[in-house]
Amino acid sequence: MVIGVPKEIKDHETRVGLVPAGVTALREAGHEVLVEAGAGDGSAIPDIDYQLAGAVVLDSAADVWDQADIIVKVKEPQASETAHFRPGLVLFTYLHLAPLPELTQKLLDAKVTAIAYETIRDETGALPLLIPMSEVAGRLSVQLGAQYLEKYTKGRGVLLGGVPGVAPAEVVIIGGGIVGANAARVALGTGARVTIIDKNLHRLRELDDTFLGKITTLAANSTNIAQALAKADLVIGAVLVPGAAAPKVIRREMLRGMKKGAVFADVAIDQGGCAETSRPTSHSEPVYEVEGVIHYCVPNIPALVPNTSTLALTNATLPYLLQLADKGIEKALTENSALREGVNTYQGAVTCQAVAESQGREWHGLQLK
Numbered sequence: 411m412v413i414g415v416p417k418e419i420k421d422h423e424t425r426v427g428l429v430p431a432g433v434t435a436l437r438e439a440g441h442e443v444l445v446e447a448g449a450g451d452g453s454a455i456p457d458i459d460y461q462l463a464g465a466v467v468l469d470s471a472a473d474v475w476d477q478a479d480i481i482v483k484v485k486e487p488q489a490s491e492t493a494h495f496r497p498g499l500v501l502f503t504y505l506h507l508a509p510l511p512e513l514t515q516k517l518l519d520a521k522v523t524a525i526a527y528e529t530i531r532d533e534t535g536a537l538p539l540l541i542p543m544s545e546v547a548g549r550l551s552v553q554l555g556a557q558y559l560e561k562y563t564k565g566r567g568v569l570l571g572g573v574p575g576v577a578p579a580e581v582v583i584i585g586g587g588i589v590g591a592n593a594a595r596v597a598l599g600t601g602a603r604v605t606i607i608d609k610n611l612h613r614l615r616e617l618d619d620t621f622l623g624k625i626t627t628l629a630a631n632s633t634n635i636a637q638a639l640a641k642a643d644l645v646i647g648a649v650l651v652p653g654a655a656a657p658k659v660i661r662r663e664m665l666r667g668m669k670k671g672a673v674f675a676d677v678a679i680d681q682g683g684c685a686e687t688s689r690p691t692s693h694s695e696p697v698y699e700v701e702g703v704i705h706y707c708v709p710n711i712p713a714l715v716p717n718t719s720t721l722a723l724t725n726a727t728l729p730y731l732l733q734l735a736d737k738g739i740e741k742a743l744t745e746n747s748a749l750r751e752g753v754n755t756y757q758g759a760v761t762c763q764a765v766a767e768s769q770g771r772e773w774h775g776l777q778l779k
């Protein structure tokens with residue numbers, strides 16, 4: 411198989427779909443890898459590293475797209491990239507097609523096999539290609555919170571860990587899933603006091619075990635949330651109801667009871683945010699203030715650390731890519747139910763029920779050739 415790795419062209423996207431270690435693994439399995447020149451620059455991976463691993467580096471994106479059997483990317487194809495769609499092309503990337511009917515139509519018209527990272531679901535029901543980005547965002551959220559708690563970024567001027575004789579900061583995490591647990595880990599490491607609030611008691615038991623009782627766990631209800639917020643220096647929003655808008659667990663009046671200059675990092679902003687006062691911001695203007703609380707609401711936090719994010723993402727994607735390349739698409743899909751869940755378009759049909767429903771299109775169960 412020929413695997414193509416174009417440079418990402420979506421605004422501010424600095425990750426890349428394959429790293430040199432992945433090139434080596436594919437070459438060892440007998441495949442050819444074409445990488446667009448500069449594809450790894452944003453993640454601090456120079457062309458020479460791809461060449462040393464056995465990839466052919468090509469100057470033109472068109473050459474990569476047109477010669478590859480499988481295109482491996484990070485973000486959904488942009489307008490100029492759709493010109494390269496053709497029957498039989500396999501696209502392996504984050505797609506988030508639900509709000510993109512035009513792109514969906516182009517994939518259907520060109521009979522592209524589009525496999526979306528975000529809908530690959532393993533036998534435990536987990537979404538293995540979303541987890542790495544939640545790990546990155548969870549860990550970073552504490553680092554970011556610490557930064558915005560500093561005086562010259564308009565924060566309270568609080569050091570997370572305190573010092574001998576001065577109490578550490580209170581970090582309150584709402585939602586104890588992947589983001590929440592990773593945030594807790596980093597916050598504990600700084601010496602802060604950590605409270606995790608979740609509606610799932612089973613999950614709270616697991617967290618209590620994992621952190622050996624070093625965190626406080628609270629059941630999610632508005633009384634517990636309001637009381638925890640009143641004590642907090644840093645609040646991290648990390649709730650998720652899969653497929654739905656984030657529940658607004660923080661109401662404006664709760665913010666009025668918070669300390670002035672406290673920080674709220676709403677990691678769940680990519681699903682609409684978990685406070686009434688949340689609205690998406692960007693890396694160029696990440697924060698704003700409401701009721702004296704600094705809101706950090708950037709929907710693509712992992713872009714701050716593209717080298718780590720690229721490595722984390724590709725660690726998770728490579729095993730699937732190897733199966734597609736080694737077995738061929740139809741055999742890999744037949745034998746791997748997680749990969750099958752990832753197929754959003756195949757042979758001109760929408761094969762992901764959620765995408766079909768959200769766009770009012772007909773849904774077809776995957777009928778492999």
Ligand SMILES: NC(=O)c1ccc[n+]([C@@H]2O[C@H](COP(=O)([O-])OP(=O)(O)OC[C@H]3O[C@@H](n4cnc5c(N)ncnc54)[C@H](O)[C@@H]3O)[C@@H](O)[C@H]2O)c1
Pocket residue numbers: 541543544545547584585586587588589590607608609610613630648649650651656657659676677678679680681708709710711712
């Ligand atoms: N901003 C970013 O850059 C970025 C990056 C990665 C992930 N995210 C987002 O972070 C959010 C969390 O992701 P995750 O992977 O940790 O999800 P997850 O499913 O692992 O965890 C979500 C947790 O929220 C809890 N929850 C749901 N509703 C709740 C409620 N009403 N009250 C309290 N707890 C509730 C669940 O029980 C679960 O434990 C998602 O929206 C995800 O898309 C954002």
